[in-house]
């Protein structure tokens with residue numbers, strides 16, 4: 134057994150670091166370790182210890198190998214000297230609204246601005262909400278996002294200290310969007326951060342939320358994010374997740390949504406860049422006459438890997454879900470789309486649509502798609518379709534025959550393909566900014 | 578303007594063009610007719626620069642330059658235009674946006690400044706009238722969900738915008754009713770000038786009632802087997818292609 138230490142060491146390093154980090158955080162807590170919320174963390178840690186990091190033998194992780202992710206020595210609590218000047222290049226022109234910065238997991242009030250009045254929405258760092266909104270946190274924390282069979286959600290739950298708490302009271306419309314910018318400062322070290330967000334949208338309330346992820350610097354970053362979203366009856370939520378990250382970044386994120394009667398959840402997940410990305414978007418339609426829209430776009434190149442897992446769980450009758458994900462894969466990149474639709478026996482008159490379309494531009498790029506429909510009700514309308522193809526050569530020749538050079542014709546075609554999803558982003562400055570990034574990336 | 582000499586082209590192993598000879602001078606209109614599968618679209622595509630075909634022999638000279646040596650987009654910039662028999666749908670790209678890009682690329686190639694938005698719109702309005710095409714159609718994704726007639730009219734509209742030196746129309750008339758046919762013909766005739774030339778690939782003599790050709794050629798089995806004045810078209814209309822086929826067989830080709 135001469136190779137045993139080698140086999141164990143790198144993987145156990147990160148795991149050991151995490152376990153030690155957990156103990157260290159407990160030591161700083163004093164009496165608070167007795168709180169019910171902390172018992173949840175402990176249980177989650179135990180689940181994580183039992184499950185361990187998933188391997189490709191795990192059906193849900195078949196195409197997404199986390200070995201190199203967990204093989205790095207991340208700092209768990211890396212202080213950052215980032216200033217507003219460092220963030221200036223990341224500003225989105227003309228964007229108004231609430232803009233919150235989290236750096237290496239920590240909320241940075243000095244960099245953030247909250248413009249909406251508290252009568253419209255309460256926006257708090259998660260850590261403060263634990264005491265100031267303990268009732269709401271107690272009612273929903275970890276009750277939306279189950280960690281029982283998901284090591285990363287368990288891990289995030291064990292370390293649930295930082296992130297955002299957003300609560301929109303009944304009947305309120307939050308006029309300004311809430312932009313959450315999770316920045317990892319990996320300029321000097323590899324850094325891990327685990328944001329935990331809880332978003333509670335009251336009855337007949339309305340809000341627009343953006344999560345964006347970005348690493349600064351060339352060292353590795355690992356973000357393990359969990360966002361829980363409670364959408365009360367008649368509420369309307371727009372939710373965008375935007376990733377334009379470095380090739381050294383690893384991102385695993387779960388957005389878990391629960392909708393009640395007559396509510397609307399409208400989402401777009403746009404992955405422009407990122408070394409390794411796994412997005413889980415899980416929506417439980419736990420009410421009648423709900424609507425869920427899920428749009429996605431990913432355009433990996435180089436050796437980037439983007440995996441989108443979505444789940445729509447129709448638990449009650451008369452609801453509607455619609456999903457469109459599109460991908461453009463270049464060079465040696467890989468993509469995964471796994472879309473599950475459950476229609477429970479109760480959920481008669483469900484309408485559920487799913488479509489995933491991909492263009493693979495290089496023979497070295499691969500796309501794996503797996504739609505999974507499990508329908509237990511008989512009076513439903515469901516459709517799904519996935520296509521993965523090459524660039525349309527006929528269209529390309531047509532364009533060239535009109536004088537448009539080959540590379541530009543490709544870019545035009547691909548941009549139009551991406552626009553299908555980009556136009557779903559209803560916050561204009563963000564859409565325009567992202568269109569610029571897409572155009573630049575697709576310009577060959 | 579255009580001299581095609583002994584042009585041979587394959588698709589895969591199959592030889593489709595077996596030695597085409599054709600000379601088109603500025604100011605002329607040439608009609609190419611012939612039974613289905615003769616190679617008319619192949620000839621048009623090879624001239625436009627489609628890469629699916631292997632040119633295995635012969636040459637094509639366009640205004641003193643080797644056409645076969647140019648990429649499709651360069652041919653367009655040099656003044657060649659192909660109206661497709663089956664125009665392709667371009668999802669997500671409007672005709673307007675598409676044409677603006679194409680025109681400005683061509684202008685760039687020719688060392689001209691780009692058209693600004695106003696100049697472009699003015700030109701568009703003028704040409705829209707010519708082919709009786711609606712603005713709403715031009716704002717939609719190019720050819721997507723267009724009817725057959727709309728697609729063909731859109732081809733002629735693009736031709737009118739790009740003002741090519743040599744227009745090649747591949748069965749632009751097929752599937753059109755008489756009104757649409759007249760519009761297409763007007764579009765072509767409006768472009769007729771001593772500096773330009775047109776090759777009309779057609780199945781029917783009726784288009785030639787509106788666009789009177791200087792020469793008619795019959796393409797059969799990858800060769801031009803007969804050429805003549807416009808009256809040849811009437812003869813073909815009357816007698817069909819069998820007599821030509823018979824002539825070819827007799828000649829023992």
Ligand SMILES: Nc1ncnc2c1ncn2[C@@H]1O[C@H](COP(=O)(O)OP(=O)(O)O)[C@@H](O)[C@H]1O
Pocket residue numbers: 588593611612613614615616617618619620
């Ligand atoms: N992509 C292709 N693959 C194989 N054969 C082809 C292809 N395109 C054309 N052909 C063949 O080439 C011949 C000429 O076709 P085409 O040029 O379209 O004729 P026309 O336009 O005169 O009807 C036909 O026999 C046709 O089947």
Ligand SMILES: [Mg+2]
Pocket residue numbers: 617618619662747748
């Ligand atoms: Mg043809």
